[in-house]
Amino acid sequence: MDTAALQAKATDIRRDILTMITEAGSGHPGGSLSCADILTALYFGGVMNHDASDPKMVGRDRFILAKGHAAPALYATLAEAGYFPKEEIHTLRKLGTRLQGHPDSNLLPGVEVSTGSLGQGLSVACGLAAGLRLSGEDGFVFTVLGDGECEEGQVWEAAMFGAHKALGRLVAIIDNNELQIDGCIHDVCDPGDLGDKFAAFGWDVQRVDGHDIEALVDVLSARKAQENARPLALIAKTVKGKGVSFMENEAGWHGKAPKPEELEAALAELAAAAE
C-alpha cells in the first residue's frame, strides 16, 4: 500500500468537498472533512471490493453513508473512483443535479440507498448484511455513522439486532468527531463512550485514529480476512473540519458553506500540508 498516494487522494477529496460546498453556497463541510480519510481507506485502500464501471456488480461490498449530510465526502470519493464525471461536483445542490443535498440512490450510481434522516443507516446495513447472507453472497457491508447520530434510539435497535443475528460481515464505522450542530456531543446530550456502548450490545469494538489511513486500512482489511461471529463497531477518533485549521473542532462549521476567500485560504492550507 502506498500511503503517500492514499494521502494525496484524501487531499483531493478534501479539495473537492470544500470547492463543491462553496460553489453550492450551502452544505456540511465539518462532518465531510472528518470522514474523508475513512472513505479514502474504504474505496482506495483495497478494503472494499467495488467497481465503478459496474456499480451493481454481484458480490460487491456495500457502503451506506448513514450520516447522509456528509454527502460531499461521498460524492468526491465516488467521482474520484470514477462512478461519475468529476465535473459534476460543480452541480451540487443545484436544480436538476444528481448530487442532491443528501444522497439519492435513484439518481447517482454508487449510492446504495438514500440517506439523510439520521439513525436509519445502521438498520438498513443490518438488513442488507442479513439479506446477503440469506442469498449466499459473501460481501461485507460498511456504514459510516456520526457520533451525534448515535443519539438516535433506532441506532440501538439496530445494534441489538446486528448482534442477535451475528452479522459478522457488518462493520459500523463511527466518525467520532465529538461535535454536533449545537456543540460538543458530551454537552448537548452525552451519548457516553460509544465503544463501551456497542460492546455492551454484543459487538466487537476496535478503536482507531480516523485520520491514520494506513491504520484504517489495516484494521478493515484484517476484519475482511477473517470469519467473524459478531459485527464490528470501529470507533474512529476524528477531528471535525480536519485539514482546515479554522474549521477544525468548530461546531459552527457543521452546516455552513465557506466564502470564496475562505475557500482560497483552505485550499492553500491543504496544498501546503501536502508538500
Add this chain to the structure above:
Amino acid sequence: MVKLASAEAAAQKKATRAAYGATLAELAGEGLPVVAVDADLTGSTTTKKLADAGYADRLFNCGIAEQNMIDVAAGLSLAGNIAFTGSFAVFGTGRTYDQIRNTVCYSNLNVKIAPTHAGISVGPDGGSHQMLEDVSLMRGLPGMRVLVPADYAAARAALRLAAKTPGPVYVRMGRAAVPCVYDDDVELEIGRAYVLREGADVTIVANGVEIREAMAAAEALAAEGISAEVIDAFSVKPLDGETILASVAKTRCVVVAEEHSVIGGLGSAVCELLAASDPVPVEQVAVRDRFGKSGEFEELLAYFAIDAASIVEAVKKVRERAAL
C-alpha cells in the same frame, strides 16, 4: 365482473390478517424471494406461518423495535428480496413514518408495508391501538400504492399483487373476522375498483370492513325503493377514477364509507377525484376526527356511526342535497 363468494361462502367469517402468513408461505413456495420482518407480533400478524411452512430463515423478528423493522426490510430488499413488514398498523405506519418516507419511499425500495389490526376492529384494546390515520399517512407518500382489502380472499389477492408489483405498497389488514365477499381465488388489480352491486340512485364507495356495511345498507335501501350501486375501492391509490365516475354519471350522488378518519383517506381521495371531474354531493361515513375507544367491534361500528344504518342515513341526506 369480478367473481364474488357464493351465499354459503359469504356466511363464513375470516379475518384479513389470517391471509398474511399463509399467502407469504404460498409465495415462497412459488419461488418468490419473499421475506417477512416483524416486531414481536408474528403470531398476531400471522407472519409466523411463513416460518411454520419451512421458511424460518425468511422470517426476521426484530423484537419490539418497529423503526428497525422497517429499515431492516429496506436492507433485505437491497439484497434482492421482496420484503414485507409486520406489526400493528398504529406502530407499523405511525411510529415508523419517517423510515417509510425517507428510506423505503424516497429510495423506491421493494418493501411492502403490510401491518394488521388497523382501524377500530382491534376493539377492546382501545384508542391507543385503533389506527384511523394510516391510509392518510400512506396515501400522501410519493410512489406508495395503498390497498385496503375487504375480506380474506381480497387480502390474499392484495398481498400477491404487492409481491409482484415492484416498489412500495401498503396493504391494510384488520383483526376482526369479516364475511367473505369474493370468491376464494379472486384476482384483483391495482388501480381498479369493483362494482359489487349495481344500482341507479346512489353510488356507495367503500372498502375494507365497510364493504359488509355498504352491502347491508344497499339491501335495506332496496326495501325502501332506493337502488344503490356499491363499489369496492380496494385500491385507494391509485384510485379507479373511471369506474367511480361512470357510476356517478348515472347516480349523481355519492356516499363514501371507510373504517378510517374522515380526513385523508378514501373519502378524501374520492372528493379529490370528483372536485376535479364531476362535483356532485358527497357524504362521508367515517370516524369524525377523533380517537377510538374500547369496546367490541360491532358496538364500535354503531358508536362511531360507520355501520350500515349510518350509511343508509347518509344516502338519504346526500340524495336530498342532490335534490333527487
